[in-house]
Amino acid sequence: MKNFFQLISSQEFLTLFKDFNALEAETLELKHALGRVLAEDVQAPEQLPPFSRSTMDGFAVRARDTFGCSDSEPALLQIVGEIAMGSSGQDLVLQPGQTCKIWTGGELAAKSDAVVMIEYSHQLDEQTVEFLKPVAPGENVILAGDDTKPGQKILAKGRQLRPQDLGVLAGLGLTSINVCRKPVVAIISTGDELVPPEKKPGPGQVRDINSTTLAALIRECGAIPHQVGIIPDNLEAMLTACTKAVADSDMVLLSGGSSVGKRDFTLKVFEKLQDTTLLAHGVAIRPGKPTLLAKTKNKALFGLPGHVASAMVVFYLFVRPLLLQLAGQTKNRELLCIEAVTGEQIPSAIGREEYVRVRLDWPEKTTTPVASPVYGKSGLLSPLVRADGLLVIDRDCEGMDQGETGRVLLFPGRS
Amino acid sequence: MKNFFQLISSQEFLTLFKDFNALEAETLELKHALGRVLAEDVQAPEQLPPFSRSTMDGFAVRARDTFGCSDSEPALLQIVGEIAMGSSGQDLVLQPGQTCKIWTGGELAAKSDAVVMIEYSHQLDEQTVEFLKPVAPGENVILAGDDTKPGQKILAKGRQLRPQDLGVLAGLGLTSINVCRKPVVAIISTGDELVPPEKKPGPGQVRDINSTTLAALIRECGAIPHQVGIIPDNLEAMLTACTKAVADSDMVLLSGGSSVGKRDFTLKVFEKLQDTTLLAHGVAIRPGKPTLLAKTKNKALFGLPGHVASAMVVFYLFVRPLLLQLAGQTKNRELLCIEAVTGEQIPSAIGREEYVRVRLDWPEKTTTPVASPVYGKSGLLSPLVRADGLLVIDRDCEGMDQGETGRVLLFPGRS
CATH class of the missing domain: 2.40.340.10 (MoeA, C-terminal, domain IV)
Known part of the structure; x- marks a missing residue:
């Protein structure tokens, strides 16, 4: 590999991700699935709602029995019962001229096709009610299957799950779901001047800021950081650390390689790593120019700029989209x-x-x-x-x- | 309490939150603090960077030694050493006409005040280098204290921590931090027609969708949902469940009370709960009108609309801002x-x-x-x-x- 420095555009950089695949699926309980990405399309196993339901408190009717009624000429109907919540409405069959009480969410009585809101009714006695306003068939009713039909695709593979998606899945009884595994990302800091944050730096030393920042950026996009720690600027030590990191994780970030000397060093590491191909050697953006990208199997290795502000730009532009891709996400991988x-x-x-x-x-x-x-x-x-x-x-x-x-x-x- | 139904505006509703206080603080390790909210201002205990550092690979110089140099008239300086990464630059004192090698992030030599990039230098032998471009004092250097001065307020109480904030804290050695405790939110579903998502509904029954959706909405804003489960439409059972929920959590959501009958029922529960004041009884928004808000000590009780779409609107407009307030957040509590x-x-x-x-x-x-x-x-x-x-x-x-x-x-x- 020659030590050239060919810049590519940010668009070209993103096209290098096309050969990386989403991670394998795992099965999760719904309550742990918020923000996770569907590993497969989800079909509705049944219709939702399972039966036609009232959306109001009021009276289930055959709509035609109310046609033409008004304040001055109310429709008079016979009350033949009440549908208690959680009991079957189908047990009650409305004949023409009959109605029954119903509550919001209750199952419509057999042969009824609309609900008159309690506000537009006037109950005369136990068995008689008058309606002041007609209703159309389907009014104040959600029909069985209005939300989902059996076999209908309701959520697509690659979708990141939001609260309402989990609601639909719960409604259909799909209480466990196949999502892509979360990517594990190794962070290797290099630099003989670095000490971990919990240590007091000696003369010429500073605390490692990038590992903490990168770990939080990784968590922010739903992946799992694995902080390898600070590795000395020594080829053997770096090769050993990188080889282990590649084996243990889905992506490796090398932080600290922005200067000319450090970039060449990171490049040498990528060169000597087994089965590793260099994909990018610099990108025409500012900050972030000296970014390196290599690939070994389905695993990406990034050589990030050493300055934390530059590393953060590169993370949001490139590392995050690739991480979300590994996590299975097919849309909205870029920042809003x-x-x-x-x-x-x-x-x-x-x-x-x-x-x-x-x-x-x-x-x-x-x-x-x-x-x-x-x-x-x-x-x-x-x-x-x-x-x-x-x-x-x-x-x-x-x-x-x-x-x-x-x-x-x-x-x-x-x- | 009268059964009136006085609508207030969404703005008025939000002002009802003024008497709720942020939850108490707890101490966390940095790596667990992403997205959490600072319970107090954070001052820098020391300066950052701790010493003046080079931002380039090159040569530390006394800037005046390079003044007036050019391609045709280079400045000739004597190389007196190299500052290895992680070693003190102060051990090396530059005399006029002297320079030393330095790497990105290295501590400047004593008496040096600028760095010439390696790209603008031409090393003649082990001890001699010529520079083709002058540098100004401070060029390619971050001065000690440029980022933070000792005692400076760097992050304010009420701030939600982002990756870069954790980076600053790590740089200062502040590896544990005081943040507000996460709110715990009890979700009580009411409705004799409801069964849990894992059960097959019988005639007239449907699966409880709202509990799952609300739990995910609560998680989405960083709080902890506690699903109490489905409580029958029975005053005694509801009072017992609510009393326990108030004791065990920081907020209680009652889901399922949107219809006329259910709203009156929820109202009765709030009326009978000990030390509870009704704050709002309806809000002039659509959807979401029948929203109820009550308060007992520092705990809010919401009566949410039963329709999931309405409940979600009310959650984002009101429940979420109050939850973020309890979590200590002082800004950005509304949706973007x-x-x-x-x-x-x-x-x-x-x-x-x-x-x-x-x-x-x-x-x-x-x-x-x-x-x-x-x-x-x-x-x-x-x-x-x-x-x-x-x-x-x-x-x-x-x-x-x-x-x-x-x-x-x-x-x-x-x-």
Whole structure:
């Protein structure tokens, strides 16, 4: 492998993911499935609702018995019973001119096809009620099968499950479900200057910030971080750690390799790892240029920039979409993108897509936020703490004027 | 308590939360703190970075030694050493005309104030290097304390922790942190027609959908659901269940009380519960009108509409903001609101704020989505599965024309 440095575009980088497959399925109880991704299409085993139900408290009727009635000419019907909640409505067969009391959610009586709301009724005695307003067939009724028909595909493979999806599954009695396994991601920090956060750094040493940040980013997209720890800048030690990480996890992140020397070092590691192909060696974005991507079987190895701000941009642009792909997700793998207006002029260089950290403010009564850059060297953390997302400046754009409309990729958490 | 039915606006409803307090603090390890809320301000115990660091691979210099140099007239400096990663730069004192090798992240040598990138240097022999471009003091350097100064407030009480926040805390050695306890929310389903999802419903019976949906909504905002189960429509049984739920949890949701009869029943329960005050009895929104709110000590009791679609609207508008408040969060308690353009005409009734379930589609090359209503009776689940959020139609608005711009509250999960 030559030590060239061929930049590709962010779009080209994303196409490199096409050969990675979703992880295998596992079966989960519904209550643990929020946010997980369906490993297969789900068909309704039965109809929902199982029978035609009233959506109001009132009287089940044959709709035609109410046709033409009004305040001045009420329809008079005979009350023949009440359908108690949880009892079968079919046991009660309405003859023409008959009605019965019903509650919201109750099963319609046999031969009834609509419900008159209690508000539009006037009960004269135990057995007689008058209605002041006609109802159409199907009014105030959910028909059996309105929600799902037996065999109907209700949720597609690759869907991330939301609360309402779990509701449908519960309604159908599907209390366990096949979802893709959560990806496990190894984080290897490199750097002889690093000590773990719980240690006091000596002269020339700093605490490892990237491992903690990356672990949280991994958790944020529903995957499982595995912090390998800090490995010395030593080829043998790194090869041993990487080989073990590849065996134990679904993806490996190498953090700390942004400088010329460190990038070359990470490259050497990828070169010497068994069955490993280098897929990308630099990407035309800023920050994030020195990103490396390699592949061994279905496992991705990322060489991330060492500066935490750059590593975070690369995580959101590339690592997260691939992680969600491994988790089975087929849509919405990129960050949510909204429109914003720039609060000041923002310069940019031609030739690289730029991702500017911005704070968003919502002025009163509008919903288009104002994006203000949060400047600071990419080795600093405090600008990231103040940022809400990344303003995208295209590759062939010299910058943006104040008041221009642009696209902002929103961080998943809000500041 | 009289059985009146006084509607209040959604804004008035939210002001009822002012007397609820955040839950007590607990101490967590950093790795468990993502998404949790700070129970107190956090000050930096020390400066970050602890010393001035290079942001590039290159040569540490006294900047003035490079002033005026160029391609044609390089500055010639003497190499007096190399600062190995993780060793103190202060052991090496640069005299005028001297330089030393340094790596990204390394501690600057004593008396040096800038770094020349390796790309702009030309090493002549072991001890001599020429520079082709001058650097200004501070160039390619992060100064000690640039990120945080000792005693500086870095994160405020009430903030929900994001990955980058955990990064700062790790950098400062703050590996455990005080956050508010997660709220525990009891869910009580009422309805003699209900069976748990794992049971096959008999005639007139349906599976309980709301408990599963509500539990997932509670989890989605970081709280802990406690499913009490299905309680029969019987005052004694409900009072016993509610009294226990109030004792065991921080909030109680009663699901199933939307119809006239059920609402009156829930009202009776709130009336008879010890030390309980009714705060709201209906809200001028659609769906969600029959929502009840009561308070006992610092605990809220909600009487939710029985239809799952209505219950979900009420959850996102009211239950979620209060839950996040109990969890300590001081900002961003409402759903994210974005602009969208209506895909078709949407009628609405004057006098009630309307929340229309909509699907969002992003046409190519724009970031303002098109909102299309997903109609369906509020007892149905399938429209919810297709919806991405809620289009807000104001109280005094008769509806929206096709192509009008409106506000959409985004569901946290994407479909």
